[in-house]
Amino acid sequence: MIKDTVFKSFDNTSALEAKLADNIARQLQDAVDSRGKASLVVSGGSTPLKLFDLLSQKSIDWAQVYITLADERWVGSHEKDSNERLVRGHLLQNRAASAKFSGLKNMFTTAEAGCDMTISALAHFPRPFDVVVLGMGTDGHTCSWFPCSEALDNALNTQALCAAVTPTTAPHERITLSKTAILNSRQIYLHLVGEAKLSVYHQALAHDDVSKMPIRAVLGQRKTPVDVFYSA
Numbered sequence: 001m002i003k004d005t006v007f008k009s010f011d012n013t014s015a016l017e018a019k020l021a022d023n024i025a026r027q028l029q030d031a032v033d034s035r036g037k038a039s040l041v042v043s044g045g046s047t048p049l050k051l052f053d054l055l056s057q058k059s060i061d062w063a064q065v066y067i068t069l070a071d072e073r074w075v076g077s078h079e080k081d082s083n084e085r086l087v088r089g090h091l092l093q094n095r096a097a098s099a100k101f102s103g104l105k106n107m108f109t110t111a112e113a114g115c116d117m118t119i120s121a122l123a124h125f126p127r128p129f130d131v132v133v134l135g136m137g138t139d140g141h142t143c144s145w146f147p148c149s150e151a152l153d154n155a156l157n158t159q160a161l162c163a164a165v166t167p168t169t170a171p172h173e174r175i176t177l178s179k180t181a182i183l184n185s186r187q188i189y190l191h192l193v194g195e196a197k198l199s200v201y202h203q204a205l206a207h208d209d210v211s212k213m214p215i216r217a218v219l220g221q222r223k224t225p226v227d228v229f230y231s232a
């Protein structure tokens with residue numbers, strides 16, 4: 001049983017996105033004011049697109065903000081399943097166009113082979129990450145930590161920043177930030193939309209087995225604050 005998560009429920013997705021975009025913008029600007037630069041890790045998938053649109057319009061010092069992804073499918077950055085494509089089309093727009101983005105995919109043929117290069121590409125990021133925004137799948141995965149995937153143990157236990165994953169339940173080989181990387185953050189948000197995700201979230205809280213629902217690796221820890229933002 002996992003206790004004490006901060007859970008914020010909103011009447012609709014617009015209210016959720018407005019509040020989450022305000023929080024993230026404030027935390028990034030605070031980081032720039034105190035340390036000169038800030039870092040933001042975002043997730044792909046369908047949930048965060050409107051959040052990205054709103055965030056891109058915030059008036060903060062984006063030129064000092066370093067942005068990357070929690071995970072990426074090992075496909076070209078113009079392909080429809082690319083998370084980088086979503087970030088470029090929705091977040092790195094408007095005022096946020098001046099942010100410094102590093103994607104996770106590189107020219108290596110496989111994620112396994114490209115992992116070290118991705119780690120080097122992120123070496124200059126301010127860490128701990130200031131803000132991490134995670135999503136969750138209805139199987140309880142977050143990032144590309146898929147339940148029962150052979151690579152899950154490595155993604156959850158390596159001290160390296162990234163791990164390669166080939167899920168059996170989702171398309172594409174992937175690269176994902178590791179648990180070590182994600183938890184080395186000042187603030188994590190878990191962005192959930194829809195009743196199906198709420199039910200999965202409750203199932204995740206009810207037990208401790210991380211291999212069955214890897215989101216528990218985030219919800220069941222006390223090192224890094226996690227705020228869950230939910231709307232039906």
Ligand SMILES: O=C(O)[C@H](O)[C@@H](O)[C@H](O)[C@H](O)COP(=O)(O)O
Binds near residue numbers: 043071
């Ligand atoms: O690349 C990805 O797929 C993700 O980063 C992944 O972890 C995502 O956040 C969840 O699968 C939720 O996806 P949806 O928002 O599409 O439901």
